[in-house]
Amino acid sequence: MSPRAAWRLESLGFGEVYDYTVGKLDWMAAGLPTEGTNAGLPRAGDLARKDTPTCSLDEQLGAVRDRVHALGWDAVVVVNVERIVFGLLRAKELAFDCDRPIAQAMRPGPSTFRPYVLAKEMAHSMVEHKLESSPITTSDGRLVGLLLQKDVVAAAESRQ
Amino acid sequence: MPKEIDRHGLRRMVEAGAQLVEVLPAEEYLEEHLPGAISLPLRRLDMEATSVLDKTRPVIVYCWDVA
Amino acid sequence: MSTVPAKTLKCRKCGRTIDSCSCCDERDCPPPTCYICLSEDLAKSRRRLHVHAGASLTERQGS
Numbered sequence: 329m330s331p332r333a334a335w336r337l338e339s340l341g342f343g344e345v346y347d348y349t350v351g352k353l354d355w356m357a358a359g360l361p362t363e364g365t366n367a368g369l370p371r372a373g374d375l376a377r378k379d380t381p382t383c384s385l386d387e388q389l390g391a392v393r394d395r396v397h398a399l400g401w402d403a404v405v406v407v408n409v410e411r412i413v414f415g416l417l418r419a420k421e422l423a424f425d426c427d428r429p430i431a432q433a434m435r436p437g438p439s440t441f442r443p444y445v446l447a448k449e450m451a452h453s454m455v456e457h458k459l460e461s462s463p464i465t466t467s468d469g470r471l472v473g474l475l476l477q478k479d480v481v482a483a484a485e486s487r488q
Numbered sequence: 489m490p491k492e493i494d495r496h497g498l499r500r501m502v503e504a505g506a507q508l509v510e511v512l513p514a515e516e517y518l519e520e521h522l523p524g525a526i527s528l529p530l531r532r533l534d535m536e537a538t539s540v541l542d543k544t545r546p547v548i549v550y551c552w553d554v555a
Numbered sequence: 556m557s558t559v560p561a562k563t564l565k566c567r568k569c570g571r572t573i574d575s576c577s578c579c580d581e582r583d584c585p586p587p588t589c590y591i592c593l594s595e596d597l598a599k600s601r602r603r604l605h606v607h608a609g610a611s612l613t614e615r616q617g618s
Binding site: 435438439441445449452453454456457458459 | 577578579580584585586597
Binding site for chain 1: 489517523
C-alpha cells in the first residue's frame with residue numbers, strides 16, 4: 329500500500345515523499361511506542377521479566393545452574409554481549425551434567441515472540457501449548473525478557 | 489521517485505517537521521498508529537491529499553509492512 | 556534389526572511437515588503448529604481489512 333501511496337502523492341505534486349516501507353510492524357517490533365485504542369493494552373514486552381537470568385556460551389552449566397536456582401528461577405536465556413538470543417536452558421537442560429558446555433546443553437534457536445504481541449494473544453498461545461515461559465525479543469534478536477505464562481494470563485484476565 | 493526511509497530517518501524527519509501519514513484503513517489507524525501520524529487511507533488519497541497535506545513539507549507514508 | 560522411523564509431525568492447521576511446534580519447540584505438543592500458522596493465529600485478533608492486490612474484502616463481486 330505505501331509504495332502506491334508514495335508514488336500517487338508524487339504524481340499529485342508533492343515534491344518530497346518518503347516511504348517507510350517496513351511499516352508499522354517494524355516500528356512495533358522495535359518496541360517503540362504507539363498511539364490508539366490498542367496502545368494501552370498489555371503486551372508481551374510490557375509483561376516480560378527484564379530481570380530474567382542470562383548466561384553466555386562460555387560459562388559452565390553447573391555454575392549457571394547454581395546461580396539461576398539461587399535467584400529462584402528455573403530457566404535461563406543464553407545470550408552474547410549484545411543480548412542476542414542464542415539458546416534457552418529450561419529445567420530439563422539445567423539438570424544435565426554440570427561440565428557439559430552450554431552450547432551443547434542449550435536448546436538452540438528457541439522460538440521467541442515480539443514485544444508488541446498482545447497479552448491475550450500470548451496467553452491463548454502459551455496455555456494451548458503448555459508453554460510456561462518464552463523469551464521475548466526485538467526484531468533484531470535482542471532479548472527483552474522472559475515472559476511467564478502466569479503473568480500474561482493474569483494480565484489478560486484482568487482486562488476482561 | 490519516492491525514497492525509502494528507515495525508522496531512524498523517520499524519527500529525524502518527523503522531529504524536523506515532516507508529515508507522517510498512515511495509509512491503512514481508518515479502523516487499523518484507530519487501533520494503533522505511530523505517534524503523530526495522521527490517517528489518510530489509500531482509497532481516499534486522491535480526494536483528500538491536497539487538502540489535508542501541505543505540499544511544501546516532506547511527507548512520509550507507511551502501512552503495515554513490506555508484504 | 557528393524558528401524559522404526561520417527562513419527563512424522565504435522566502442523567494441526569495446515570498439515571505441513573514440521574520438526575517441532577513453532578510455539579513451544581516440542582515434538583509432543585498436542586496442537587503442533589508451524590511458524591506460518593502460528594503467525595496467523597497471533598495476528599487473528601488484529602482486523603486486517605486491506606488486501607494488497609487492491610480488492611476490499613467488503614466489496615461485492617463484480618462491482
